[in-house]
Each structure stands twice: as C-alpha cells, then as structure tokens.
Amino acid sequence: MLRGPACSSDVGCRRLAALLGTVLAIASGCDGGRKLTITTASQLPDGVVGRPYSLRLSYVFADSSPPRTPVWSLQSGSLPDGLTLCDFGFGPPGECMGGTISGTPLALGISTFVIGVEDRSVADAKSFTLTIDPAPGGTGTLHFSWTVNGGLAQCADRQVKLTAGSFSTTRPCSDGAFDASLPSGTYAAVFTLLDAQGQPIGDATPGFPTPAFLTGGTTVQVSADLAPFSASVTATWTVDGAAPGAACALSGIGDIAVSFGGNGHFTSDTRVPCPDGSHTFAGVTPATTTVRATPLRPDGRCFQKQDLSCLQAEVPVTLTPAGHTDVSLVIPRTTGIISMSWTIDGLTPTQALCDSRGLVSVEISVSVAGGPVLLITSPRCADGSASVEFPAGLSYQLDGSLQTASATVDRRSTAPFLVDYAVVTAAPVLAFSAGTPSSCSVSGGTDEPATVASDTTWTKAAGPHRVPPFFAVTSGALLTIEAGAVVCIQVGQRFQVGGDGTDARLAVAGTDTDPVVFRGIPDGAFFDAITIGVPATSTTQNLISGARVFNGRLIASGNVSINDTRFEGGTTVVLGSSGASYSLVNSSIVGTRGPGLRVNGPPTGSVANVRIAGGDSVGVDVFTGSFTLVDSEVTGNAGDGIFVEAGLSGTGVGISGCNLLDNGGVGVSTQSPGLVVDATGNYWGDPGGPTGAQGDGVGAGVTVSSFRTTPAAVGPFP
Numbered sequence: 001m002l003r004g005p006a007c008s009s010d011v012g013c014r015r016l017a018a019l020l021g022t023v024l025a026i027a028s029g030c031d032g033g034r035k036l037t038i039t040t041a042s043q044l045p046d047g048v049v050g051r052p053y054s055l056r057l058s059y060v061f062a063d064s065s066p067p068r069t070p071v072w073s074l075q076s077g078s079l080p081d082g083l084t085l086c087d088f089g090f091g092p093p094g095e096c097m098g099g100t101i102s103g104t105p106l107a108l109g110i111s112t113f114v115i116g117v118e119d120r121s122v123a124d125a126k127s128f129t130l131t132i133d134p135a136p137g138g139t140g141t142l143h144f145s146w147t148v149n150g151g152l153a154q155c156a157d158r159q160v161k162l163t164a165g166s167f168s169t170t171r172p173c174s175d176g177a178f179d180a181s182l183p184s185g186t187y188a189a190v191f192t193l194l195d196a197q198g199q200p201i202g203d204a205t206p207g208f209p210t211p212a213f214l215t216g217g218t219t220v221q222v223s224a225d226l227a228p229f230s231a232s233v234t235a236t237w238t239v240d241g242a243a244p245g246a247a248c249a250l251s252g253i254g255d256i257a258v259s260f261g262g263n264g265h266f267t268s269d270t271r272v273p274c275p276d277g278s279h280t281f282a283g284v285t286p287a288t289t290t291v292r293a294t295p296l297r298p299d300g301r302c303f304q305k306q307d308l309s310c311l312q313a314e315v316p317v318t319l320t321p322a323g324h325t326d327v328s329l330v331i332p333r334t335t336g337i338i339s340m341s342w343t344i345d346g347l348t349p350t351q352a353l354c355d356s357r358g359l360v361s362v363e364i365s366v367s368v369a370g371g372p373v374l375l376i377t378s379p380r381c382a383d384g385s386a387s388v389e390f391p392a393g394l395s396y397q398l399d400g401s402l403q404t405a406s407a408t409v410d411r412r413s414t415a416p417f418l419v420d421y422a423v424v425t426a427a428p429v430l431a432f433s434a435g436t437p438s439s440c441s442v443s444g445g446t447d448e449p450a451t452v453a454s455d456t457t458w459t460k461a462a463g464p465h466r467v468p469p470f471f472a473v474t475s476g477a478l479l480t481i482e483a484g485a486v487v488c489i490q491v492g493q494r495f496q497v498g499g500d501g502t503d504a505r506l507a508v509a510g511t512d513t514d515p516v517v518f519r520g521i522p523d524g525a526f527f528d529a530i531t532i533g534v535p536a537t538s539t540t541q542n543l544i545s546g547a548r549v550f551n552g553r554l555i556a557s558g559n560v561s562i563n564d565t566r567f568e569g570g571t572t573v574v575l576g577s578s579g580a581s582y583s584l585v586n587s588s589i590v591g592t593r594g595p596g597l598r599v600n601g602p603p604t605g606s607v608a609n610v611r612i613a614g615g616d617s618v619g620v621d622v623f624t625g626s627f628t629l630v631d632s633e634v635t636g637n638a639g640d641g642i643f644v645e646a647g648l649s650g651t652g653v654g655i656s657g658c659n660l661l662d663n664g665g666v667g668v669s670t671q672s673p674g675l676v677v678d679a680t681g682n683y684w685g686d687p688g689g690p691t692g693a694q695g696d697g698v699g700a701g702v703t704v705s706s707f708r709t710t711p712a713a714v715g716p717f718p
Helices: 010-020 022-027 246-250 351-356
Strands: 036-038 053-056 059-061 071-077 083-085 100-103 109-119 122-133 139-148 159-164 167-172 177-183 185-194 211-214 219-226 231-239 255-262 270-273 278-284 288-295 313-318 324-331 335-344 359-368 373-377 385-391 395-404 408-413 424-426 430-432 456-458 465-467 471-473 478-482 486-490 494-498 505-509 516-521 529-533 542-545 547-550 553-556 560-563 566-568 571-575 582-590 593-599 606-613 620-622 626-630 633-635 642-644 652-656 659-661 668-670
Touching (some): 036 109, 071 083, 122 185, 139 159, 139 185, 139 211, 211 219, 231 246, 231 288, 231 313, 255 278, 270 278, 313 324, 335 359, 351 359, 359 385, 359 430, 373 385, 408 430, 408 547, 486 494, 494 505, 571 582, 582 593, 593 606
Parallel strands (some): 139 219, 335 424, 478 505, 516 547, 542 560, 547 566, 553 571, 560 582, 566 582, 571 593, 582 606, 593 620, 633 659
Antiparallel strands (some): 036 059, 071 109, 109 122, 139 177, 159 185, 185 211, 255 270, 288 313, 335 385, 359 395, 395 408
16 A cells, blocks of 8 residues: 655645546545535526626535645536636636636526536535526517417416516416517516416416526517416206206396306306306316306396395316316206285285275286386286296385276385295285275266365265365365375366465375375376465474375475375475475385475475485485485486585585485485585495495585495385
C-alpha cells in the first residue's frame, strides 16, 4: 500500500488521485473519512441573453472542514451557449475561480446538466437547470389557442382562464384563441377550464407548462387541448311518475331546466320543453356529481315552495371517464287541488233551495293573489262544491257570483290561501246571500221619489229601490238603508246626499253576509256616483258599512266612515276635502277605470286594511301632503301602486305594513321632492325588496329604510 510522502500534502493527494485514480488515493489515506455535498440549489438563477452571468457553486464537508483543493467538472449535458465552467483555481478577481459558471449567454433556452466536484479524493455530483431569458425591452404577443377534446363544440357556456406570470384573463371558451400583448420575458402559460359560475373544471393544463420565451416584436404560440370532458349523461324525467306530455300540461309546466354539478356549483340551466322527456349532456367531467331538474312555469319562473325555494328533482350519479350514464328523475307533482264550496244564506245548497230562489249557477274566478285571473268556471248552484287542479306553492283568491238565469244575485271574495303540492286545499267558503236577488231587473220593488226630505228607512223587503234622475237626500234628513236592500240608480246619474247646505245624512247598514247593493239600471250599466256633499264644517257623520257598489263610484266631500265595503268595476273613489274627515277600513276597490282611490285630504283621514287592485291606472292617487296607508294591499294596477302628486306640502306620506306588488309601474312614486314619503316596512313582491328581481320598485325621493321579506298578513277583504 502506498503511504508517506505521496499523501503528505493536499497537492500530493490531488496529483496522486490524478495519476492512480480515486480508489488508490483513498487507499493511500487521502479521504480522512470525510463526506462532501454540493449545496447550491438545482434550479440556478436565470440568465439574460447579452448580459454577463457569473455564479459560483459551493459545497461542504460533513465534518465542517474547509474546502482545500476542489476540482470541478461538467459530467453530462451542456452549458448554455456563451457560458463555461472553471474547473479549479483560487485566483484573484478576474481569474478563474473553481466551480464558477460564467460568461455572456448567447441564446434563449433551458439547459440541464450535471456538474461534479472532488476535493481530497471525496466527490459529489448534482443536476442543475439554468434558464436564459430574453433581454428586456419592448413587447411581444403571446398567442393563446385552445380546444376541448379536439374542438370547441363542448364549450357551451363555459370559460377558459389564461395565466402567464402575473398576467391573467378569463375568456369565453367558444372564442378558441386570444392574443395577449406582454413585456419581453419568459412565461409559463397555463389554461384552466371554468364552468358558467367561474369554478374550475378539472386541473389546469398543462400541469407543468413549458416556458414560452417572448422577445419584443415577436409572436409566440402556446396551445392546449383541454380534455376534462370525457363522459356523458342522459337525464330522463317523468311528472309524478307519469310520462311527460299531457302530464306536463296538466301540471302547468312549460320547460324543464336541467343542470349538473355539486357543492353548490351547478352548470347554467339548459332549458328543455317538458314534453321532450330527456336531455343528454356530452363531454362531462368524470366525477361524482348531481343531475338536477327544475320544472318551470310557462312564464319561465320556477314553482315556489312555501320557503320560497324552487321545486326541484335531483339524482346523484358517478360519471366514469369515456363512459355513458343514464339517470331518471321524477318531477314532483307541481299542482294541488283547490276544493271550492259555497253556501246560500248560511245553508248548504240543494236543488230545491236553488230552484226556490231562481238560482242557476255560481261563477267562480280563480286568480293568483294580487295577480291575473287564471280560470273562470261555472258549476251549478246545487252542486255546492267544485274542485280544480292548479300549480301549487302559490297563494290564490276566489271571486264568486251567484247567478239567476239573467242576473247576478250576489258577489263574494275569499281571503288569499296557499295551495300545497299534491294535496287538496280547502278554499275559504263563498258565503252568498240570496234572500232578495241583488238585481234591478226583477219585478216588484219600490220606485222612490226624487227627494228624501225627512228621515226615511229603506228595507230589504221593499227592494229593489229604484231612484229617479237627480235623486237627493235634503233638508237635514237621515236616509237609512237596511241590510240586504238593493238600490238601483239610473245610468249616468248620481245618488246625492246633502249639497243643499243642510246636515242631510246617509246610514248604510249592510253586513258581510247581507250587504246593501248599489248598482245601475239596467243591470250592468254604469251610474255616475254616490255623492256625499254635506258642508265640510258639519259634524254630521255619514256611515257606509257592508255595501257592495257595482259600476259606480263614491265622491265624499263631507264627513264619511266606510267599512266592510267593496267598490267594483266603477271609477275613482274620491275622499276628503278641506275640513272634512274620512275613514276607509276593511274594504276593497277593484277593477276601476282610472285611479282606484283619490285622497284629497285632510290630516284627519285614515285608510287601513284596504285592497286596491286591478285598476287601469294608478292604485292610489294622493293629492294631500298628510296621508297614511297601513296594513293594506295595492296590487295589479296598470300604473304605479301609489302616486304622490306634485306641489304638495304637509306632515308627509307614510305607507307601512302593506303589500305593494305586481303593479304596472313602481310600487310608490312621488312628484313632490320636498315632501317626506316614507315607504318603510312593506312587502314589494320579492324577498329582495323593491330592488329584487320580481319586486315593485320605488321612485326617486321615496324612503325605504327596511322592507318585509314575506307578505304582510292583511285582509280579509270584502
């Protein structure tokens, strides 16, 4: 074995290793039992074309002894053009330093190579990667292009997110390409497919992108074929177990909105006509997912359940790569049964009862509460009940009229009621009164004089009471009209109370089951108005309770209290004048020509629990700066729900506890910018308030500090 002088110095060891090889040098005692490790990171700092580059590699001994005589070598691969490796040396600056990679890079690219080092016969080697970037300055174009499974047909409404360094943008998948103008540099271009909600579908592509070297004035192409879609699924559906077709029409379903997804993120709905019965999604991400079907009404809105969520059918499914899966969905029954019934003077109808009163049928209209009429049906009077199937999850209202062969005897309405899915919902009973037909065409009755100048009572038994043109109550007289009486007014004429400077009075004493009816002659004709013209300074209080006014209106410039009264099919109800008082409660104004209610003042007026619906203009026309409307419903009018006229002043207009919905204009508007109009605490037809998708809005200058998310409990209304 060789020992002694050959290994007496580091130089001797290095020379011995060069002459005899590492094994003999170690055998000569030159390793000292050491271990050597290169410590420089494998990914070397980037270089730039045309800029000097210098990096010295480093290593350590496990026993922390200092480097002595390292010899570096390029063992495999190639350094970037323009760079060299100094193999050994400890010279001063400007001379070769062992383990230094230096020079000026000449070309772009990525180089991978292995460098080794040996010191005192102990060695290590390591693989390195060095990227040479473009020289800075100018901009180039990074041209992104992509396909999905080889084309763009599977893009649908999806998007593609493009990233390159700090650059990022999202483009419609169907575009297929995008040019990004970027500063010169090295970029790793990544493509990520997104669903319509912006959620990633599958992994980013490519997972380990190849850098793109972009120099000023050049265009570099980067592309990817995104292939997360390799499965397909066909969804078929039935309606409550019945084949689509007639079942769709019976359930009031227009389209089925089909989507798939999970974790709260679903694709955009694909709308398919319900009778089609199926839809296939091609190129779906293989995953455990959920297929969802949402039945839609013909107007495109979903069937709302009681919690206001949409009725839906869902089926979980596991989709396999390149596989096809069939799923079946059962659309829940979207209809419920409305059971309608009626009584006549508190009695269950029989054929004998109907015949004795000359009653033939009951005409019933079914409407969405505050919305349009959906059905009119005419069962026989003696049937006593009828059932109709309707889309469920909505509130409905019944309006009914009791009919003879030639006339309407009585009209009734129910409070709104909710229809549940797949059950029978009993609607409130229509309690008709037919003791005396509410018609002006029947024989008998009383032809009243043109003037009532002394206290007089009109009875039900003496009806109908026909009044001549220019009829008036004068001379401070009190006209009392008992429950059940029918008053017939000539077409185009007025029923005048007061107006002669005296305290003439009117007392209408109808009830909910036996109302006082005002109508035109002949039946269905329009009379002008019931006019309360008592002087404003009078303390006389006119009372109208339990009345049904058809095809006429009320003009009250004197003191009046109105309760449990329904105005239907006439023109505007006008209340208030300077100094007079009014009260309108528990009443309805429906189907008017012109504004439903016009309020002229004064501050002593009140309107509460009133339904104003279905007019061909605004619901409430406010001509006073001091007005409140509470616990009421203004709905289905052609114009704004409530309109505050211009130039008003006063304590302000307040609307609260009301349902303001489905009006043709906004819910509340004002033309008096200096007047406080506070519409806080109302329901606007949408849980999101006046700005919700289905909500009636508000005009400028109207305050809405808060709103109801569910309908206010108002009514019932006559």
